[in-house]
Amino acid sequence: AQSVTQLDSHVSVSEGTPVLLRCNYSSSYSPSLFWYVQHPNKGLQLLLKYTSAATLVKGINGFEAEFKKSETSFHLTKPSAHMSDAAEYFCVGSLTSGTYKYIFGTGTRLKVLA
Amino acid sequence: ETGVTQSPTHLIKTRGQQVTLRCSSQSGHNTVSWYQQALGQGPQFIFQYYREEENGRGNFPPRFSGLQFPNYSSELNVNALELDDSALYLCASSLAGYEKLFFGSGTQLSVL
Numbered sequence: 001a002q003s004v005t006q007l008d009s010h011v012s013v014s015e016g017t018p019v020l021l022r023c024n025y026s027s028s029y030s031p032s033l034f035w036y037v038q039h040p041n042k043g044l045q046l047l048l049k050y051t052s053a054a055t056l057v058k059g060i061n062g063f064e065a066e067f068k069k070s071e072t073s074f075h076l077t078k079p080s081a082h083m084s085d086a087a088e089y090f091c092v093g094s095l096t097s098g099t100y101k102y103i104f105g106t107g108t109r110l111k112v113l114a
Numbered sequence: 115e116t117g118v119t120q121s122p123t124h125l126i127k128t129r130g131q132q133v134t135l136r137c138s139s140q141s142g143h144n145t146v147s148w149y150q151q152a153l154g155q156g157p158q159f160i161f162q163y164y165r166e167e168e169n170g171r172g173n174f175p176p177r178f179s180g181l182q183f184p185n186y187s188s189e190l191n192v193n194a195l196e197l198d199d200s201a202l203y204l205c206a207s208s209l210a211g212y213e214k215l216f217f218g219s220g221t222q223l224s225v226l
Binding site: 043046090102105107 | 118147149154155156157158159162170172204206213214215217218219220
């Protein structure tokens, strides 16, 4: 079955320390993968996307993610957390060739401590 | 801001009623998708419309239906509302052939 799994429902980091949000996928097809962020009362904003080009993808606001086929992972990282990074993060997959739908993970709520 | 607008922002209905949610897509986008996001969950795909035709559907019953208009705006209709329909409903627009979705801020539906 095609699926996206976010391994942590909540992550807390101190401001200025690295962020790691973990995501694994299952797909028999070479997937397209995305990370979206959702701030309260706002729509989902695309952080970055992987579409079979470079395996290390750089996104907005200093975030990046690395696609590892051997580990079926697409973890999101940031070297130094900022208070404004506190939000819900979703790993999303377009997991079937020619698919018209996204499959969302269950989300990771990032808390940034002062 | 993505340019995708949804109305209303909040809505309260009672069980058994019908509801219509509206979405205006980003300029130039010809494809609209609808997602349901229950509290504490990731969004779930409801259906997608392209050129006024349904172009794919998720695991939702027929009482969830939609329309897309010639200007590419869209409606989501839900009949015979149930308590479990309480959720944030998200609309996303895109250009056919491109995978990037642009999401609106959603309509929060509460069914009492």
